[in-house]
Amino acid sequence: MKNKWKALPLLGLLLITMTLEAQQSYFIDGYHGGVYGHYPKGYTRFIVKQLQKHSNWKINLEIEPETWDKERIEDPLYYNAFAEIIQDSISRIEYVNPSYAQSYLFNCSAESTIRQFSIGLEKVREHFPDVLFHTYSSEEPCFTAALPAILISFGVKYASSKNPNTCWGGYTTAFGNQNFIVWKAADGSEVLCVPRYESEKLEKKSTWQTNAWRHSKEYVRDAFKSGVKYPIGMCLQDAGWRGGPWLKMSGHYMPVEFTLWSDYFKKYEPTTQLQEWRMSQEDIRVSLVWGAQVLQKIAQRVRYIENLLPQSEKIATMAHLWKGLNWDYWKFREAWRGLLLSQHHDCWIVPYNGGKGETWADKVRDWTSVSENYGNKIINSSAHSFCDNVIGTDGVLIFNTLGYPRKEIVTVSHPKTHKEYTFDAEVPAMGYTIYLWEEIINQSQNIKGGMISEKNGKYVIDTEKYCVVINPRCGGAIESLKVKYLGNKEFIDKSSPYFFNTLRGYFAEQKKFISSSSTMARVTILVDNPFKAKVQIDSKIAGQPYSQILSFTKDGDLIDCELHINWESNVQIGKETIGEFKAENPVKAFYNDKYKLHLLFPSIVNGGILDKNAPLDVCRSREEDTFFNSWDEIKHNIILNWVDNIDETAQNGISLFSDHTTSYLHGKNYPLGLTVQYSGIGLWGRNYKIAEPTIVHYAILPHSGDWRSADVPQHNIRWNEPLLTLNVSNVQKASASLFEFSQQGYEIMACYIDKDNTCLRIANTGIGNKIAELRIRGNYEDLRWVELDGRSTKVVKLGDEIQLTIPSFGFKTLYIKNLCVK
Template structure:
């Protein structure tokens, strides 16, 4: 298919380029390879690259090859490996080989958290240094739409100088918005400016494919429109799949008329000089789409998110254990955990999850990789808790660790030994005060306080039982089941499938958040079942509501209903003072129903067809949120960014009209004046719907996906989400912090405590600042802060340890600022720009 499209350009390209050559105008092309040992990199392929470089001395290539590939090449092709190293040795502008993406697992970036992006580059560059220590990184470029708005500050901190926003030959998963001319400043949310070759405003999508732009072959239209737009030195690009045997991509069609170049050489020596225009690049300029709602993608996204959160918490707890108890930091194990997670973030996992051999597809490997990462995190936590709280005391204690920056004040739910639960006990705080608790079999609920980046211990004292009594669940005269907390009165209607038909915020002037005129509820599900030619709704059948827990501190109901013939269970949970309403969903599908747009579901799929069924989220099963908020405005988070949407709606049906509808962690919907809002938190990356004043969380798609593959239902659908009603906009309501806390609740442990009581690794003066990472490397501690705000933030840090030297550093180690030596109790003050991160290096730390 691609070969034929290339041949189709042949004669016309030659004629055009010869004409241009006569006028002294030149065109350029960035060739190269994309892939790796996990994606695609056949044995002896390095020999082929070496052969082509030797055969075509004017050929230049840019590489996007998974760093771990070179372990395999060194082991299996030592001669080819050494030859290739000689080509890479020349890192000047004249060099023939440039490495443009050293990220470990080649992720899309927009679908993972910001700290994961940093680790992808950090571990990838570390691996590359083992093989090519002389390598320097000038330009970031990718063959896939591996872009996100915050990349400029990450790339600049790693020492990159430039970037390209083109991915002309692999646009199956999307592309960046066409904008600008020869060069622009890509401006990130923190204000970082990265000189970048954009996808030109004149660079059109290929009318005969759904995977290419006109730049992928330096087509006549591409070159003509580029010159007409004032671009003096147009450049096209194709990073070929490793495994293809074309050699120089344009060789047969254009001879030497297109000048092969690396991005480094093109930007340094060819591209127009002078002041560059700024493009404040929004996350909505990343126009991408995957088969959102498919079970396989939900599984991948949930497993990756869980591992991201688990590894981050494990590193922080291990650092505390090291400093408090001199417990060795498990660097090798945690590094391996990150390696496994980074592979699970590989873009191919998300776009071709079914590819691979039986029982060894991408989805199989993601489950294996994330499972391994999770086991490493769990083992590290267990080891840290044992060191901090050895079983040496006479009484059973509950240990809590808070991995977030701010003080945790909220409900904790955990299992305790059955023997203690049955015998009666008093719960004592660290200061010895009796703490009210609620007991449900072996599960205890109690209000706890845990310092940021620290621990607290609560003791179980045998004797008089001291649980408190009370209830939060009732029934009203209209038949609604009512959950009532200190903050909310929530009405759930069995006759409407268990939908939340009322959510009144008692401390916001009894504000009603549900648009009752819409005839829908906040957790109602609705979608088009194309095999039944019917739009089905959970509200169409009566639901049974069971009380699963009801007490003065925590309550939960279970909604059992049906969508058509398909049973579902929703668990709705609240706590006495909690600001979130938690919902977990399970749908037990009967067979494999078709859900979504019916277009070409019975056959006739063509890759070239612009329209595809999986693009249309309005037909997928959606969990709906009809909100009593007029003239709604929507914001959504992205890695190290928050974007206020400018989309009129998120609905699209064709490849050339892709809209950014990605929900990373949360969306937040407010009224036009931003007086009130409601945030929806998701436990996985997915898509969202927003159209006609109605928001939705994509819940299920089952049908034809990319390349005609059937994305089928193979078991139950399960995931969790939460609702957060609030005053003001996302920033005034600290939505980012609330979501971080939801993703990272306190780690818990039970022991006969004989160690420390309450301790704190470091104290932050600003609870809205996120501590994204704490790493230990060779006796040094790395702490990373992120400011999720539109304004510059100043914060203080109070470490509980000493350091011989404290510095803020770039991600590649360059020193930005020195604080000198640090003593325990010495306060550091640092300023972070809007949406900026800061890396602090504590050298020679000790208690």
């Protein structure tokens, strides 16, 4: 009798297991890759034949759109068969990522993400006109917190934050144990989302998978137990794999049904209220080989073009509207193509892959060179269109591509004498001013004095806003940074053992940390006048020569800095790899940024609070520090454009701007820092080497209050889109403006011509009021707010102004039909 009662719990457990095993589950299968990533010859034929062979199989696609250009030529028979299947009303194929080049998204601008999808969809529909975009999903961690805002404008209702089988670069935070959650962006936009469940574990003995990749029994049973009624696994196979339907390995959960993402959402779309996920950018836990020179150069090239192309479009729009210059659609298309391809995730995670001269890094150099060439040609031809006055003279044309008037110090070089002149320039909002050389030279004749003095071997830069002391004995460190308009408040943490604006890192050859503050520096005054001051600091770190150039203007808020390191050899910098590199070992040397060469900015005592920007978002860090050593402990430590370190008690802070996406350092016991150089073993055991000089452009902004009260986004936009000066001939003094915002907190993301429409994309940077006004200086036929998928709504007018109702971090696109300007 005792044995019988003992058997009952075992019987109950068996019944529960059998019940769980009988419950239906689902699986997302499909393919990921393309003509640039991986898509071998004959692969469309393989896919079509597999679909014909397996009648219950459905596939979700993340294939680079340019792939179909090649397939149409190389395999027209099966290209047409594929086109028929994907456009069938009862399709077994869904395009879940039609972006042009499968960008990571978190590392690029919001405008880039919009172009990834708009140009990508255009190319896909060039081949398959009836393809719809209902659901976003990716095999890689190609996410950004504000993605719902962009997806909703494209008419996309669904998304998934899973990437179970390709987590080499990272993964998203596990969230919720429901079939669906509501993924909410900072502007309030929402999409229905299948998350990485809280029960979805990182795979053991792997550094690239969660246990959803093979639909394991453990994964599905844990999901059921935690409250997920219809668990779904996922693997978008690499295009090139020849196994056909996934789940052929033993041990996966049954019963399981292959499904399309949109079918799954529609079948189980909930009617009750769901858990809301306000995704933080820190929920995207990705770590690439930050600081590696090859990745740094890629990130810098991408950022440069990301700044250049929108600015060239804005300037070309001015030239088109004011001077009738033709709109070079195909030049812009090719320029954007080069940028979008350079944002391909493989460029960033496997930059060395490919043959000689054909690596991803080589391709980025080629692609961005094309973009740069077109962008600069467009700017020059736009400037030339203003040279139409037969009785004019020589001058300087200055463009302002922001929606606010600007008064700033500019430096220009005379076209004949090449002598430099510095002066105060005023340019209206989204417009231009022409200064004649005669008046520029006259203004400069009576300039006397400067801002730099030398006291006790130290250099003092005295501007209207700051008093900065540079100490050559400490490697040229900024020893003191006092802000005059805050009562000469000191912004250097004097209690810190580290020095402000100095280099520090672990050098393997010396087997120790070395700081530039331990060496003597030479300070050279490059420019010193009442408008501008510039100094160069020369020194060495671990025997390697470097220089820093610091620039100040008389009333400027930013301290602009440039670092040059002229490496004499490939020096190993960073934590050393112990023993043989193994991919499945979660501990990797390149994860710990404290060992990499980095710049330090000790300002806020005890670490303070850190905010950082992301595309259409600003995120407050939840981490105590940015340091980790293992794949399963990845922390978000990425600087996109800026980070802001504040002291809530003292109500002041310091912002750090970077010229490229990389990692930053910060912690309670470690000051704010910027990663500069890593040289050592990276992903897949590749040796990431130093092969050329390192050049990094960054800036420092001391301020009162937090990022909102200091309007850090606007300062950063001005830094990325400086006043653009061009020498011109046959001109007269002139000035004009196209558009102007009524208040701060708004950004012109893009301005371009589409047939007879002038298109203006406007974003609320997070500090703007929900309601503001835009002034259009010209006449027009019609105004519409147009979504990215073409849906439109009316525009509210208030006299000569347009009412903007854009929520914080939101964006809208205004179409102005037949705009005629004076």
